[in-house]
Amino acid sequence: MLSGIVGMPLRNDVVLGIGDDASAWRTPGLIEIGTTDALVEGVHFTFDIATWRDLGWKALAINISDVAAMGGRPLYAMVSLGLPPETEVESVADLYRGMLEVAQRFDTDICGGNISSAPVVMVSVAVIGESSGRLLERSAALPGDLIAVTGYLGGASAGLRVLRSGQDTRGEAAAVLKKAHQRPYPRVSEGQVLVDEGANAAIDLSDGLLADLGHVAQASGLAATVRAHSVPVHPAAKDALGDESLALALSGGEDYELLFTARADVVDRVKGRVHCPVAVIGDILSGDAGKVTVVDENGLPLEPPETGWEHFRSA
């Protein structure tokens, strides 16, 4: 249904349209990046598992993450809020406090917005950023690229399980996992290092490793292999959930880490410059566009659990 728009002649200087983490356009002085994403009560969150402040944090952070996945730096945010009439002013203030925490940390100005009535809480944010040079497009993976990810995976979806269980039995691990779900931390400086050092494609991990890698492979017309034992499963998820944590790391989603593809020497240089773990987890190959294969230590295809990897997807 977006084909009419995708196929529409462009009137201004669009560099990248619908279909990537963000869109981009050229201004007289630089390339700007724009993105918008929304969180809807009952769909993406409920107030028994997130505070208003968490919600504010996450609504802005996930948009900044999209800018980061393009290798850009966020600059300005605009917020479109839908609120039920009975919403307390203090709740909205908390929401903004959460957004301000992220805004300050990533040098972003919340410079506009509007509030309207709505049957449930809806927070739609648009972020404008600037490209630090080249855009990290999904479609730019090359055969022979290594696939790497920042940080640990599976933490956010394990956190959602902890939150939904209503129990808080495992102490510190549970706290870490809940935070992974409620307060994703966009990889802005890491994205810029990726551009600097010559990574090819990148995407932020919102839908889950396999799904998002599938988007990169599809857009690049290539296949991908993931070595399950190389996937950096979140240590607290491993503690809390044992073997099941691998499935969450592969398909859980909402970790907002960056996945990128690059030559081996580029990955080495990236590792030397960023302040978070970077794990090489597989390879980009010629083959069926979009096909992602998970293999074990012996390189043999790993069967998904009976319910399928997708079953572990959060939200």
Place this chain on the structure above:
Amino acid sequence: MLSGIVGMPLRNDVVLGIGDDASAWRTPGLIEIGTTDALVEGVHFTFDIATWRDLGWKALAINISDVAAMGGRPLYAMVSLGLPPETEVESVADLYRGMLEVAQRFDTDICGGNISSAPVVMVSVAVIGESSGRLLERSAALPGDLIAVTGYLGGASAGLRVLRSGQDTRGEAAAVLKKAHQRPYPRVSEGQVLVDEGANAAIDLSDGLLADLGHVAQASGLAATVRAHSVPVHPAAKDALGDESLALALSGGEDYELLFTARADVVDRVKGRVHCPVAVIGDILSGDAGKVTVVDENGLPLEPPETGWEHFRSA
């Protein structure tokens, strides 16, 4: 509750923050304008009075109108859609068709967006534009300025009455009024003429003439007088609703015409250059900040109807 944000130190090059029709920031090559606004089902529209295509038109048009009210030109739009799971694909295609009609007419690229599930239809749009030089701020009215408006007022709210009545008895007038409600036409070229010719303040008429003029007067620390007999009541509203049409023109809202304040010679030059009616309706004066007085032909204060002018506000 926005004071924390308004008072927050700015990190980037914000020219105009929260509190005007749009925000603005400086890039290396130009001043950009950003705005976001949402339409929510059951709050701003229902599908018995608007088609999906009308909804698409209006959602983009009201954001372009905010750019127009700053004297800017729209460039890029990003769309955040919330849709109930049962929504038909063809409905969404119609929504985009309505947006594309406006986008093409105003040389705007719809270059990004996202779709998520929601309990009711919500369309949040962010538009980025460029300033043609100076920004037409709400706070820039000066004592002695004339107050002028483009086009006719009261058409949109009269149209809403026609649509809500479910009757369609008055033929052409009814059709014109319904269109005024469903398909507001942003005054983009007119806004740019206002900048060129040296108008001081401007605002688009979304909340209603008296409310929006109140915003300008408040922001400028001045008072305003409106001569009721000079207000350009929409001819079709007059036909359909007689005397009541004045109240709709004063308070109905959603006409998305531009109200501006300027010296008399500026107003004359604007009249000579734009292709729509421009009516001088009153004066900006020193006095209680934000106070708006409506006077009759003899300059005597006009009493509002028993229910108050606000009673006539639509939506």
